[in-house]
Amino acid sequence: MADPYDAPAPVTTAAGAGLSCYTSAVLAYLAREDATAHARVAHATRLAIRPAAPPGPPAFRHHDTALDRLPDGTALRPRGARQLGPALEALAEEIEAYGQVLFTADAARLPWAPPGRPPAPHFLVATGHRGGQWYLDDHFSGLFPDGHEQVPFSGWVSSADMAALFTTDDSFTPVQRRRGREVFGRTAAAPPEGSRQWFIRVPAHGTDDGPDDDGWITAPDRVGNRLKEHLDAVCAQEGEPAVLEDLWAAARHHRYKYRYFLAAPGQDPPPEREHALRRAESCWSGLPKTMRFAVNSARRGRPRTSLVDTTLRDLAAAETEARGFLGQENKEHLWSVTTSSPTTSDEQRTPTRTTRPCAPARTA
Structure with missing residues (x-):
């Protein structure tokens, strides 16, 4: 995964839509x-x-x-x-x-x-x-x-x-x-x-699809606290903390998410919902640069502990509020898939479509 600064990209562009x-x-x-x-x-x-x-x-x-x-x-x-x-x-x-x-x-x-x-x-x-x-x-x-x-x-x-x-x-x-x-x-x-x-x-039938959340922290405030603890411990060390790449990716994913919901057609949302989603998108947008600034500052002997703490607390609050508005919408979003015939092993392949081995002629 690369580690670029985030660049705005509307959801309606290429399939990547500004994602990782x-x-x-x-x-x-x-x-x-x-x-x-x-x-x-x-x-x-x-x-x-x-x-x-x-x-x-x-x-x-x-x-x-x-x-x-x-x-x-x-x-x-x-x-x-x-x-x-x-x-x-x-x-x-x-x-x-x-x-x-x-x-x-x-x-x-x-x-x-x-x-x-x-x-x-x-x-x-x-x-x-x-x-x-x-x-x-x-x-x-x-x-x-x-x-x-x-x-x-x-x-x-x-x-x-x-x-x-x-x-x-x-x-x-x-x-x-x-x-x-x-x-x-x-x-x-x-x-x-x-x-x-x-x-x-x-x-898909019979594959390993059981619960897989053991040990994972999902509450925004707890995620923020753990990230702060980790960054406080490693900010001044040599080399860039690996979590900066992960936070950059998370920021891209969440900006995509909130842009999608803000642009979703056929809705007449209350102003409070739009405000909450825009606030969350804004917090995620500034996160990568703020964290990189804090790391670079710590290396120069000027730790920005309060900046990291404030940024992550504000993000957690914004994310919690936005999740509250989207919770019911997520519950109502159902994606149905057809169920394949039972199989004793996920190694048994059952192709459902055959295409030509070569794509149509295209210009590189």
């Missing part, structure tokens, strides 16, 4: 088959953390309902392989069966990314292949602190570029690997370290 690279790719994948995908992401957005032993950073989860389900009764599950050949064969099979495949690339090796990016997992969607070339969609966009901007990309890449960007996870940190396991709103099994990773569709 993970969620923009998941949304793009879902939206090809599910007309409610944008609503699902907005309704699902919620920040939860799971504390770790000090001084380790907490784990973050950005959604409270799993985003791995498709309307045909299948669910996305991670797979991996060390060797490039078998991994590419698996991607081709998934495209042939479903017309697309979600996989993990290295942000530092994307031909369209700004130079100088560090290694980081980055989700892409492949929708076609032909003669060693692959058609890739990347809906992520962001402005980095050094002034470089990454913009969305859709087009064909060569077999050499595909081999370079579809890497094993050896260069990724444990924190980065953990983020990938939480991408759908529940902890997913991970392939062995040293693997190239992608996601396949399996029958």
Whole structure:
């Protein structure tokens, strides 16, 4: 996951809609088959953390309902392989069966990314292949602190570029690997370290869909208190705290959420609701820069403890108020899926659609 400063992006633009690279790719994948995908992401957005032993950073989860389900009764599950050949064969099979495949690339090796990016997992969607070339969609966009901007990309890449960007996870940190396991709103099994990773569709019936909230903190005030404790402990240390990337992602997700609800048609909400949602969106908007300023100030020997405390308390209050207005709306939002036939194992594949292995000719 990259760590750019947040840049405004209206919900009505590309599928990523100003989200993190993970969620923009998941949304793009879902939206090809599910007309409610944008609503699902907005309704699902919620920040939860799971504390770790000090001084380790907490784990973050950005959604409270799993985003791995498709309307045909299948669910996305991670797979991996060390060797490039078998991994590419698996991607081709998934495209042939479903017309697309979600996989993990290295942000530092994307031909369209700004130079100088560090290694980081980055989700892409492949929708076609032909003669060693692959058609890739990347809906992520962001402005980095050094002034470089990454913009969305859709087009064909060569077999050499595909081999370079579809890497094993050896260069990724444990924190980065953990983020990938939480991408759908529940902890997913991970392939062995040293693997190239992608996601396949399996029958959802019988998959591991039980409760998965043990140890996770979801109340905004408690989340804020734990974040303050962690930042107070690590602000002055060398290196940027890992939680800044997670808070940047959370800010993007929540801005998307509140913009969606503010722009939702067919509503005549009371003024208090609009005020609460705009206040929450504003608090999330300023969070990444405020936290980075506090960290940099602490490194210079001028800790901004009160600034961190005030910012997180104001955010918790705004989030609690906004959740109150949206609570009933979330309860009334139902997303129905068809149920696949019973199966004894989620390894048994039942493709529901067959498409050509190559996407229509497009210009990179």
